[in-house]
Amino acid sequence: VFNFAAGPATLPENVLLKAQSELYNWRGSGMSVMEMSHRGKEFLSIIQKAESDLRSLLNIPSEYSVLFLQGGATTQFASIPLNLCKPDDAVDYVVTGSWSDKAFKEAAKYCKPKSIWSGKSDKYTNIPAFETLDQTPHAKYLHICANETIHGVEFKDYPKPAAENEVLIADMSSNFCSKPVDVSKFGLIYAGAQKNVGPSGVTIAIIRSDLIGNCQPVTPVMLDYKIHADNDSLYNTPPCYGIYMCGLVFEDLLAQGGLNEVEQKNLNKAGILYDAIDGSKGFYRCPVEKSVRSLMNVPFTLAKPELEAEFIKEAAKEKMVQLKGHRSVGGMRASIYNAMPLAGVEKLVAFMADFQARHDA
Numbered sequence: 001v002f003n004f005a006a007g008p009a010t011l012p013e014n015v016l017l018k019a020q021s022e023l024y025n026w027r028g029s030g031m032s033v034m035e036m037s038h039r040g041k042e043f044l045s046i047i048q049k050a051e052s053d054l055r056s057l058l059n060i061p062s063e064y065s066v067l068f069l070q071g072g073a074t075t076q077f078a079s080i081p082l083n084l085c086k087p088d089d090a091v092d093y094v095v096t097g098s099w100s101d102k103a104f105k106e107a108a109k110y111c112k113p114k115s116i117w118s119g120k121s122d123k124y125t126n127i128p129a130f131e132t133l134d135q136t137p138h139a140k141y142l143h144i145c146a147n148e149t150i151h152g153v154e155f156k157d158y159p160k161p162a163a164e165n166e167v168l169i170a171d172m173s174s175n176f177c178s179k180p181v182d183v184s185k186f187g188l189i190y191a192g193a194q195k196n197v198g199p200s201g202v203t204i205a206i207i208r209s210d211l212i213g214n215c216q217p218v219t220p221v222m223l224d225y226k227i228h229a230d231n232d233s234l235y236n237t238p239p240c241y242g243i244y245m246c247g248l249v250f251e252d253l254l255a256q257g258g259l260n261e262v263e264q265k266n267l268n269k270a271g272i273l274y275d276a277i278d279g280s281k282g283f284y285r286c287p288v289e290k291s292v293r294s295l296m297n298v299p300f301t302l303a304k305p306e307l308e309a310e311f312i313k314e315a316a317k318e319k320m321v322q323l324k325g326h327r328s329v330g331g332m333r334a335s336i337y338n339a340m341p342l343a344g345v346e347k348l349v350a351f352m353a354d355f356q357a358r359h360d361a
């Protein structure tokens with residue numbers, strides 16, 4: 001099937017086949033990666049290569065630590081204020097959708113966050129003009145969600161924090177490794193793996209080293225970035241198999257030519273789908289402002305909402321699955337991450353045209 005799920009999501013077929021070929025016996029070790037000690041030389045070589053390939057892919061400067069964590073991006077919503085703030089510190093959140101809203105609300109338990117912009121009244125269909133952001137003086141950080149998975153809005157550029165010592169933090173869960181990113185613009189980038197780079201269970205954090213080591217005293221040991229950085233992500237048992245799968249995906253992205261190439265493919269796929277929606281004379285509609293439409297998650301509705309269930313059912317019959325929109329917004333959503341082949345998008349677009357021809361009376 002072509003799987004348009006938002007996450008866990010489709011993975012590259014060659015990566016899955018490679019994992020299958022070494023499932024029982026990883027490179028002559030006689031063990032599956034699932035059976036290895038996380039402190040043995042075999043697994044150490046796996047995690048070190050995964051980190052080094054990710055560093056190459058994103059061109060991560062040496063003063064940044066790469067951490068392989070657990071607990072999903074949701075756990076980072078708490079880890080970030082706990083590590084970067086004291087309880088009375090001010091921080092700013094740009095709320096462009098459900099995920100940044102959740103991050104903002106969680107932060108309120110550990111510091112004094114302010115939502116300096118919210119797209120809620122427009123049903124999260126836009127991104128603010130940066131010059132209109134009313135940033136709080138002396139805020140510790142400015143938090144954004146680089147790509148809102150549910151609403152399909154994506155930052156195409158990034159706001160600058162107002163002050164020199166303030167840092168920009170981005171939740172990149174749903175567009176991680178989908179295009180090049182200038183890591184040096186950020187204090188911290190974090191992402192759950194289960195959309196673009198692997199299975200669920202691994203969360204990646206890329207953090208500037210000077211931001212590590214100042215956590216609040218109540219911070220649970222598992223949320224303390226310093227513990228994980230000092231122990232090379234091996235303080236406790238990490239999600240070994242997930243990290244191994246991420247490593248295979250990083251290898252594959254490098255083999256494709258790196259993130260410039262990957263971005264071109266993503267631009268092409270998203271362009272085909274948005275053109276089909278916009279060219280349907282209103283039969284299909286994408287509510288998101290054109291300039292900030294996500295390359296990864298494409299929400300769309302039908303002019304006749306009563307046909308939506310039929311659309312999803314017929315698409316599934318044609319082996320295109322998981323096209324239902326998030327339960328909070330309805331409609332449809334096609335998630336077209338790195339691993340969605342062009343053929344999947346072409347098949348969807350052809351189906352959409354055919355469905356319209358049959359129902360647009």
Ligand code: PLP
Pocket residue numbers: 007071072073074075099145147148149150171172173174192
């Ligand atoms: N942030 C974004 C942008 C997401 O898309 C998601 C999950 O879909 C999350 C955070 C939460 O991630 P997790 O389920 O890994 O905690």
